[in-house]
Amino acid sequence: MWRAARAAVRRRKVQTAVIALVALFCTATGVVSLALLDAASAPFDRAFAAQQGAHAVAAYDPVRVTDAQLTGATTGVSGMSGPFPQVVVEAENPGDIFLAGRPLTVVGRADPGGAVDRLDLWRGRWATAAGEVVLASEPHVADFDSGPQSRTTTLTVNGVTLRVVGWAFSISGSADAWVAPAQIAALHPTATQMLYRFTGDVTTREAVTARLSGVTTGLPGGALVAAQQYLTLKEKAAAEPGTYLPFLSTFGVLGLLVAMIIVGNVVSGAVVSGIRHIGVLKAIGFSPGQVVAVYLTMVTVPAVAGAVPGTVLGAFAAQPMLSDTFRGLGFGQDAGARPWVWAAGLIGVPLIVVLAALLPARRAHRLSAAEAISAGSTQRRSRGLRVQRALSGTRLPRAVGLGLGLPFARPGRTALTLATLLLGVTTVTFAGGLSGSVVRVAEIGDRSGGQIGVRPQPPALGVSSTRTDTEVEALLRGLPGTARIGVFYTHEASVAGMSEPIMINFGRGDVAALGYEAQLLDGRWMTGPDEIVAPTQLMNRRGFRLGDRITIELGGGRSTFTLVGETVRGVPGPEGLFAERAALARLDPDRKLAPADFFYQVQVTDGTSLDGYAGAVRTADPGLYAWNNTGGDEFATIVTGFSTVLSILLAAVTALGVLNTVALNALDRRRDLGMLKSIGMTPRQVLTMMVTSVAALGLAAGLLGIPIGMLAHRFIVPLAGEAASMRLPAEVMQVWHPGMLGLLALSGVAIAVAGALLPARSAARLTIAQVLHNE
Numbered sequence: 001m002w003r004a005a006r007a008a009v010r011r012r013k014v015q016t017a018v019i020a021l022v023a024l025f026c027t028a029t030g031v032v033s034l035a036l037l038d039a040a041s042a043p044f045d046r047a048f049a050a051q052q053g054a055h056a057v058a059a060y061d062p063v064r065v066t067d068a069q070l071t072g073a074t075t076g077v078s079g080m081s082g083p084f085p086q087v088v089v090e091a092e093n094p095g096d097i098f099l100a101g102r103p104l105t106v107v108g109r110a111d112p113g114g115a116v117d118r119l120d121l122w123r124g125r126w127a128t129a130a131g132e133v134v135l136a137s138e139p140h141v142a143d144f145d146s147g148p149q150s151r152t153t154t155l156t157v158n159g160v161t162l163r164v165v166g167w168a169f170s171i172s173g174s175a176d177a178w179v180a181p182a183q184i185a186a187l188h189p190t191a192t193q194m195l196y197r198f199t200g201d202v203t204t205r206e207a208v209t210a211r212l213s214g215v216t217t218g219l220p221g222g223a224l225v226a227a228q229q230y231l232t233l234k235e236k237a238a239a240e241p242g243t244y245l246p247f248l249s250t251f252g253v254l255g256l257l258v259a260m261i262i263v264g265n266v267v268s269g270a271v272v273s274g275i276r277h278i279g280v281l282k283a284i285g286f287s288p289g290q291v292v293a294v295y296l297t298m299v300t301v302p303a304v305a306g307a308v309p310g311t312v313l314g315a316f317a318a319q320p321m322l323s324d325t326f327r328g329l330g331f332g333q334d335a336g337a338r339p340w341v342w343a344a345g346l347i348g349v350p351l352i353v354v355l356a357a358l359l360p361a362r363r364a365h366r367l368s369a370a371e372a373i374s375a376g377s378t379q380r381r382s383r384g385l386r387v388q389r390a391l392s393g394t395r396l397p398r399a400v401g402l403g404l405g406l407p408f409a410r411p412g413r414t415a416l417t418l419a420t421l422l423l424g425v426t427t428v429t430f431a432g433g434l435s436g437s438v439v440r441v442a443e444i445g446d447r448s449g450g451q452i453g454v455r456p457q458p459p460a461l462g463v464s465s466t467r468t469d470t471e472v473e474a475l476l477r478g479l480p481g482t483a484r485i486g487v488f489y490t491h492e493a494s495v496a497g498m499s500e501p502i503m504i505n506f507g508r509g510d511v512a513a514l515g516y517e518a519q520l521l522d523g524r525w526m527t528g529p530d531e532i533v534a535p536t537q538l539m540n541r542r543g544f545r546l547g548d549r550i551t552i553e554l555g556g557g558r559s560t561f562t563l564v565g566e567t568v569r570g571v572p573g574p575e576g577l578f579a580e581r582a583a584l585a586r587l588d589p590d591r592k593l594a595p596a597d598f599f600y601q602v603q604v605t606d607g608t609s610l611d612g613y614a615g616a617v618r619t620a621d622p623g624l625y626a627w628n629n630t631g632g633d634e635f636a637t638i639v640t641g642f643s644t645v646l647s648i649l650l651a652a653v654t655a656l657g658v659l660n661t662v663a664l665n666a667l668d669r670r671r672d673l674g675m676l677k678s679i680g681m682t683p684r685q686v687l688t689m690m691v692t693s694v695a696a697l698g699l700a701a702g703l704l705g706i707p708i709g710m711l712a713h714r715f716i717v718p719l720a721g722e723a724a725s726m727r728l729p730a731e732v733m734q735v736w737h738p739g740m741l742g743l744l745a746l747s748g749v750a751i752a753v754a755g756a757l758l759p760a761r762s763a764a765r766l767t768i769a770q771v772l773h774n775e
Contacts, residue, residue: 001290004281005297014663014759015266016302018656022262023306023349024313025649026255031314031345033252035337044237047171048230052079054117054172054195055202056212058227059086059496062192065223070194075214079197081114085189086175088494088553089157103494103501103554104176106133106157107193108184116195117172124166130183133162136176139169158187158556173233173500190558191225191496205231205543226496226551229543236541246719247434247639250712251427251646258423258650259349260356262657263299265416282369295361296354303353311345399685402676403692406665414697417661421701422708424654425748429709430716431647432744435640436735437717441728450486450514450601451610453629454617457596465623469598472624473509476600479616481608484510486601489584489593490576495542496551496558502538504552508581514601516567516578521727522546523565529582533565536727538577555588568729601629651751658694658755666690666763674768683764690760691753698752702745709744710736 009016047053060070060083067083074080085108112119112126112134122139133155155162155177162179174195179187198211208229216224281291315337387408391401407414454476456465465472469487476485487509492501516533517525523546526533534544544550548563561579584591604613610628617626666673673686714733721728 001286001293002297004286005294005301008277008294008298009301012298014660015298018266018660019263019299019353020302020306021656022259022653023303023353024310025306025653026252026259027307027310027345027349028314028317029252029255029646030349031311031337031341032318033249034341034344035315035318038338038341044171044234048234051118051120051171052114052116052197053230054081054174055198055208055230056196056227057117057172057174057498058194058196058212058215059191059225060194060219060223061225062189064220065192067192069219069223070192073215073217073219075217076198076200076211077196077215078199079115080194081116082192082194084109084193085181085184086191086193087184087187087189088191088496089187090555092156092159103492104155104157105174105494106177106179106184106187107175108181108189109175109178110181112168112178114195116197117170117174119178120169120171121166122169124164126168127165127178127180127183129180130186131161131163132165132180132183134166134168134178135164136170136178137167139167160186171233172230173228203231205229226498228498228500232541232543246716247643250430250716251643251650254423254427254430255650255653256349256352258420258653258657260352261416261420261423262653262660263303263353263356264359265413265420265657266299266660279369288365292361292365296357299353299357300350303350307346307349310349311342314345315342397688399681399688400692403689404696406669406689406693407697410665410668413661413664417658417694418697418701420654420657421698421748421752422705424651424751425701425705425744426709426712427647427650427654428747429706429744430712431643432740433710433713433735434643434717436740437713437728437732438639440732440735450484450603451628451630452602452604452613452617452626454600454602454624454626455596456598457623457625465595465621467595467621467623469593469595472595472598472600472621475620475624476602476617479613479620481604481613481616482602483605484513484603486511486514487581488599488601489581489597490599491554493552493554493587496553498542502542502552503576504532504554504579505576506579506581506584510603511578514603519568521566521568521729523563525565526578526580527564529580529586530559530561531564531580532561532583533567533578534563535567535569535576537569539563539566540726552587554584555591557587557589559583559586566727568726651747655751655755658698658752659759662690662694662756663759663762665693666759670766673763673766677766677768686764687760690763691756694752694756695749698748698750699745700748701752702748705748706741706744 062085070083071080087106088103089106090103112121120139121134124134127134135152135155153164155164162183168178172195174193196212196215198208200207200211202208202211208231212224212227278291281294282288286294318337387405391405394401396404407417454472456467456472467475473485473487476482486507488511489506491504491506493504494501512525520533521536523533532550538544544563546563546566549560550563551558551560561583567578602613604610610630614626614628617624676686713735717733718728721732
């Protein structure tokens with residue numbers, strides 16, 4: 001049985017290559033999808049359970065509530081840690097690039113253990129005496145010893161210098177630094193921290209909010225300053241891989257469907273074209289079960305040969321993305337593809353291939369030896385004749401009419417080929433819409449902000465500007481080609497109750513006119529120093545809503561702002577808040593600002609050379625660094641390239657399926673081809689007939705696959721936006737236009753013709769003697 005299957009594998013080279021390539025592609029795509037799906041939730045969940053992470057980190061006003069009241073509030077609480085004194089300070093380490101200027105949440109805590117939020121003290125020891133501090137950092141960083149963190153040996157805050165004695169990680173993000181209770185009093189704490197784990201189902205924000213409300217019921221009004229839910233950190237951990245996951249999953253599912261259909265078609269064709277071979281096997285003693293086993297082995301061997309390198313390729317392709325995504329979240333060491341993902345690739349795809357092959361292989365089981373041997377040619381002459389006779393009465397060229405009638409001779413094979421082409425066109429359509437959407441997102445970003453960025457160089461570089469920020473602005477406005485200028489002072493600030501700081505852009509000048517106001521998804525632009533505008537990603541990840549009053553701390557000052565608008569993107573990254581320059585005076589009126597602290601965005605008039613303008617800025621003041629701020633969007637580049645590559649690969653696999661179909665049709669009709677050539681059909685007409693037979697299927701697949709691809713695009717792209725915590729503008733989905741749809745309609749024809757050309761040319765080159773020799 002093995003010798004017969006091995007011989008069949010060697011003899012059927014096209015069939016073997018098609019199955020192996022399909023299995024390789026589908027396995028690689030599936031492994032990457034499964035690895036991302038696992039990594040999007042499992043590492044955080046495992047670390048959260050191991051460290052008894054806090055469902056909520058709450059900050060209370062010590063003036064309004066006592067420690068005894070806090071420890072006595074236990075409604076719905078399964079575990080708590082605290083109370084811990086807490087203060088938000090700003091690091092005073094000007095030479096430390098890791099800490100300089102950062103707002104830090106410092107908590108007084110006696111030890112890293114406890115019922116909730118057990119810290120991972122992964123380097124050094126705990127701070128047990130005054131003058132010592134433990135800093136927060138992700139554990140097991142590969143380049144720690146050579147990175148900026150390793151050079152941080154002291155921390156100066158509020159005029160107090162502390163020696164760094166250890167590094168710890170909190171899965172709950174409860175603090176940036178911890179000191180001993182003996183030290184915290186000297187830092188003048190302004191809040192009291194409590195860490196809670198709740199009973200029951202706390203998998204939604206609403207559930208956590210309800211549990212927190214139960215805890216605070218009975219406490220004095222205004223005691224709770226702010227609270228941070230664990231879901232914010234979990235969603236952030238899953239955001240980057242979650243953005244790619246819908247795309248990968250869609251391509252993975254399409255790939256698996258194509259694999260199943262092509263394998264079914266290949267094996268079905270192998271059974272049909274090998275009917276005489278089946279009869280011979282049964283005549284020399286093979287049982288029906290052994291015949292089925294031979295044909296299943298014929299597809300299993302190339303499937304395994306494709307699945308093994310496909311699994312390795314997929315696992316290694318996923319590794320860099322997973323490591324880069326999760327290393328900074330404290331569990332990067334667990335971000336590789338786990339064993340079950342490898343097993344799914346090595347076993348799952350060959351199993352799918354076997355299952356797809358079972359149905360056509362059963363036909364070999366039913367045939368008797370006499371029936372198979374006496375059948376001779378497998379062609380059933382009654383099929384397709386009626387259609388071909390009808391087409392012969394039209395004005396179509398004879399070769400075209402015969403080609404259009406060929407699919408009706410093998411309706412089962414035709415249906416599978418049509419399904420394969422349909423999925424190919426669906427993939428190309430979805431990929432085209434996906435690329436159009438991400439490009440549209442990038443265009444929205446390009447419409448906001450300055451085309452030219454300008455920043456005064458720091459004095460440490462030797463060449464610095466002596467102008468103040470208002471003088472720099474006046475200089476820029478006086479240059480030819482200047483249209484609008486926005487002046488930003490960007491700094492991290494702390495939000496009460498949240499350990500992770502938020503970047504705030506205090507702006508003046510033409511900020512709204514730079515395009516940021518035009519990006520508003522909801523609400524309005526700010527009109528006063530007590531209002532802020534937030535990008536959609538920040539709002540979704542932090543749980544903010546329009547109308548919320550957010551308490552922000554900076555430089556020892558605290559002020560409450562009203563969130564009045566939601567915009568598409570922030571500055572400098574996706575999570576930067578917008579506030580008026582006057583808001584800085586409300587928070588920290590005594591802050592000393594140097595010229596190098598400011599950043600300028602400039603929009604130029606139409607026709608102005610961007611590089612020329614940047615050069616003019618540097619000429620006017622060598623202490624100003626100016627650059628062309630336009631450029632490609634990294635996410636758009638990655639997704640467009642990724643979808644293009646995968647759609648090309650899937651289209652190539654689809655073309656392989658068509659190649660197999662045309663090869664089988666040519667094999668089935670060798671006698672017909674010989675008779676047609678004997679009565680005068682030219683090789684070119686044979687080529688036309690064979691290509692036409694699948695081109696018609698390609699056109700039908702194009703017309704049917706476009707709406708399916710458009711539907712997938714409308715469903716998947718919002719899912720990706722939701723995974724990235726973004727609310728997409730309506731124009732992002734409006735990517736279809738008549739010219740694009742026309743090209744997509746022809747994509748099925750292009751795939752079909754590309755797959756048909758090679759076997760059609762081989763059929764066209766057959767001589768009459770070769771075809772009729774065995775007759």
